[in-house]
Amino acid sequence: MGGRTHGGGRRGGGPHEPPPPQSLRERFAALRNVPPFLASIWQTSRSLTLASVALRLLRALLPVATLYVGKLIVDEVVRLVRVGVPHGDLSAWLHGGELAHLALLLGLEFALAVLADLLGRVVAMVDSLLGELYANTTSIRLMEHAASLDLEDFEDADLQDQLDRARRQVAGRGSLLSQLLQQAQDIVTLLSFAVGLAVYAPWLIALLAVALVPAFLGEFHFNAQSYAVNYQWTPERRELDYLRMVGASASNAKEVKSFGLNPFLIDRYRVLSQAMYRANRVIALRRAGWGGLFTTIGTIGYYAAYAIIAWRTVRGDFSIGDLTFLSTSFRRLRTLMETLLVGFSQVAGQALYLDDLFSFFRIQPEILSPPNPRPFPRPMREGFVFEDVGFRYPDAERWAVRHLNFTLRAGEVLALVGENGAGKTTLVKLLSRLYDPDEGRILLDGHPLTEYDLEDLRLNIGVIFQDFVRYYFNAADNIAVGRIEAREDRARIADAARRSMADEVIARLPKGYAQMLGKLFKGGVDLSGGEWQKIAIARAYMRDAPLLVLDEPTAALDARSEYEVFQRFKELSAGKTAVIISHRFSTVRMADRIIVLQHGAIEEVGTHEQLVAAGGHYAELFELQAAGYR
Numbered sequence: 124m125g126g127r128t129h130g131g132g133r134r135g136g137g138p139h140e141p142p143p144p145q146s147l148r149e150r151f152a153a154l155r156n157v158p159p160f161l162a163s164i165w166q167t168s169r170s171l172t173l174a175s176v177a178l179r180l181l182r183a184l185l186p187v188a189t190l191y192v193g194k195l196i197v198d199e200v201v202r203l204v205r206v207g208v209p210h211g212d213l214s215a216w217l218h219g220g221e222l223a224h225l226a227l228l229l230g231l232e233f234a235l236a237v238l239a240d241l242l243g244r245v246v247a248m249v250d251s252l253l254g255e256l257y258a259n260t261t262s263i264r265l266m267e268h269a270a271s272l273d274l275e276d277f278e279d280a281d282l283q284d285q286l287d288r289a290r291r292q293v294a295g296r297g298s299l300l301s302q303l304l305q306q307a308q309d310i311v312t313l314l315s316f317a318v319g320l321a322v323y324a325p326w327l328i329a330l331l332a333v334a335l336v337p338a339f340l341g342e343f344h345f346n347a348q349s350y351a352v353n354y355q356w357t358p359e360r361r362e363l364d365y366l367r368m369v370g371a372s373a374s375n376a377k378e379v380k381s382f383g384l385n386p387f388l389i390d391r392y393r394v395l396s397q398a399m400y401r402a403n404r405v406i407a408l409r410r411a412g413w414g415g416l417f418t419t420i421g422t423i424g425y426y427a428a429y430a431i432i433a434w435r436t437v438r439g440d441f442s443i444g445d446l447t448f449l450s451t452s453f454r455r456l457r458t459l460m461e462t463l464l465v466g467f468s469q470v471a472g473q474a475l476y477l478d479d480l481f482s483f484f485r486i487q488p489e490i491l492s493p494p495n496p497r498p499f500p501r502p503m504r505e506g507f508v509f510e511d512v513g514f515r516y517p518d519a520e521r522w523a524v525r526h527l528n529f530t531l532r533a534g535e536v537l538a539l540v541g542e543n544g545a546g547k548t549t550l551v552k553l554l555s556r557l558y559d560p561d562e563g564r565i566l567l568d569g570h571p572l573t574e575y576d577l578e579d580l581r582l583n584i585g586v587i588f589q590d591f592v593r594y595y596f597n598a599a600d601n602i603a604v605g606r607i608e609a610r611e612d613r614a615r616i617a618d619a620a621r622r623s624m625a626d627e628v629i630a631r632l633p634k635g636y637a638q639m640l641g642k643l644f645k646g647g648v649d650l651s652g653g654e655w656q657k658i659a660i661a662r663a664y665m666r667d668a669p670l671l672v673l674d675e676p677t678a679a680l681d682a683r684s685e686y687e688v689f690q691r692f693k694e695l696s697a698g699k700t701a702v703i704i705s706h707r708f709s710t711v712r713m714a715d716r717i718i719v720l721q722h723g724a725i726e727e728v729g730t731h732e733q734l735v736a737a738g739g740h741y742a743e744l745f746e747l748q749a750a751g752y753r
């Protein structure tokens with residue numbers, strides 16, 4: 124067993140996270156994320172993707188068509204002007220049919236304009252629908268993937284940063300989609316203009332490119348810088364979110380107020396956010412300065428071309444219609460290329476962000492079911508055997524537990540005792556395979572725990588941790604989380620509540636089982652610490668697993684409640700195996716056997732009477748607590 128490599132490098136990240144990509148080549152390399160991104164868009168909705176592409180293609184060709192019709196109109200007007208207006212009489216002209224061609228052209232251009240507007244709106248609608256669908260699908264994928272990861276992954280700050288960036292990407296990536304499609308559309312439009320321009324004056328295109336390259340490189344550079352800043356500041360941004368949450372959440376308000384912490388929190392927020400603002404401002408300023416310069420270069424290019432076209436029109440090489448067509452084409456080409464280049468560098472910039480999303484999806488859990496897993500033994504015959512088990516938290520110097528050798532016998536109630544940090548909770552986490560040991564192994568009925576089906580294993584172990592979750596759900600659901608498949612089984616929920624004495628708590632709630640708990644949502648009612656614990660303990664009964672583990676969930680119960688809860692627990696868990704962690708000896712002494720942990724190792728094992736008689740550490744701790752009551 125073991126073999127878990129802690130610390131850096133296990134997912135190409137960890138504490139030795141590579142610096143954000145800086146070089147031009149790396150930025151281009153980020154474009155490799157675009158095809159998988161497009162593939163996931165395609166999978167989100169084929170019909171919407173197809174619709175968007177087709178509509179955009181049509182829309183892309185409209186500008187050049189409109190412009191060409193415009194040129195024809197100008198030429199026609201010029202021709203009509205040459206022919207001259209007899210008496211300036213419009214009705215005579217209309218009847219004579221001389222204006223028919225012009226009217227047709229005007230009508231055509233009008234139709235094109237209306238079509239362009241309508242298509243633009245439909246495209247925007249399709250994109251926003253597709254964007255929302257994509258965001259939803261990806262959020263669900265993120266949640267599903269996060270659910271598959273190990274507990275250890277969640278305790279890793281780097282992973283939290285990455286998850287944070289990935290989450291932010293999802294919200295913003297809808298725009299990447301429209302941007303990519305817009306890019307494709309612009310390329311088609313650009314090509315259509317370029318063909319027109321190339322027919323008349325190919326050298327104009329070269330002039331255009333020269334004027335635009337600096338702007339492109341500038342954009343590219345600053346996008347990468349923004350990303351780098353964003354990347355480096357992820358921990359601070361998370362801290363900002365955290366500070367805001369601590370300062371503004373209902374559950375913390377009590378303590379924050381009585382400690383008078385708000386000025387401290389606000390000040391810290393101010394300092395951090397200002398530092399971030401300054402970093403962003405530097406980039407914004409530089410970007411604006413250089414951007415202004417590059418745009419001016421582009422404008423110079425445009426007017427040079429304009430002058431040349433005008434001169435050649437005067438010389439008679441071009442018609443007036445050609446002049447309008449060429450100069451407008453040139454101007455539109457310039458704007459288009461600019462948008463395209465800027466867009467391209469933005470796409471490359473956004474593709475960098477996709478790295479976070481995709482690399483988050485690449486993280487693989489290490490605690491898995493084997494290929495041919497064993498089902499959980501029912502009934503359990505021997506129980507769990509710890510053979511020289513040792514475990515060290517990632518990046519920790521100290522072993523949390525080591526050289527653990529003991530048996531948790533089927534059908535017994537075992538209590539774990541020990542001072543804070545002795546390793547009690549760690550032992551429970553190993554038992555339910557939230558972690559795998561780094562040394563030694565754990566057997567269940569003679570077979571290594573790793574041979575069992577992971578889901579089945581967890582399903583058959585009901586653990587209530589000391590920091591159990593207070594779900595902001597209604598009372599019934601708060602108990603039903605113990606076995607969420609049985610959420611509709613009201614009788615089972617009520618039964619679990621009765622056993623844990625949560626029924627008395629719920630009876631006092633205005634809406635009973637339908638009462639929303641916690642203060643997060645409207646109409647929610649908060650409970651006392653002990654009341655919450657009774658609800659949490661009901662989850663263990665709801666789960667009805669052959670192995671029950673209560674990790675100090677009774678600490679906030681009053682003496683009478685705790686006594687009753689444990690009396691019932693013993694009665695009700697007859698035939699079941701149970702592990703109880705408690706600092707109260709009144710509870711501990713009810714266990715069949717007691718293990719005393721000290722600094723991650725087993726110090727003593729025995730019944731209450733045996734341990735007291737032995738006069739060791741247990742007897743000392745027991746005496747300390749008993750003395751307090753005399």
Ligand SMILES: Nc1ncnc2c1ncn2[C@@H]1O[C@H](COP(=O)(O)OP(=O)(O)OP(=O)(O)O)[C@@H](O)[C@H]1O
Pocket residue numbers: 278516517519523541542543544545546547548549550
């Ligand atoms: N997620 C974690 N990452 C790193 N170290 C941890 C983590 N959880 C616990 N530890 C360390 O492992 C040791 C054992 O912790 P554990 O939670 O098992 O103690 P415990 O006996 O349950 O304590 P308590 O009575 O305070 O609940 C402690 O030294 C603790 O600091």
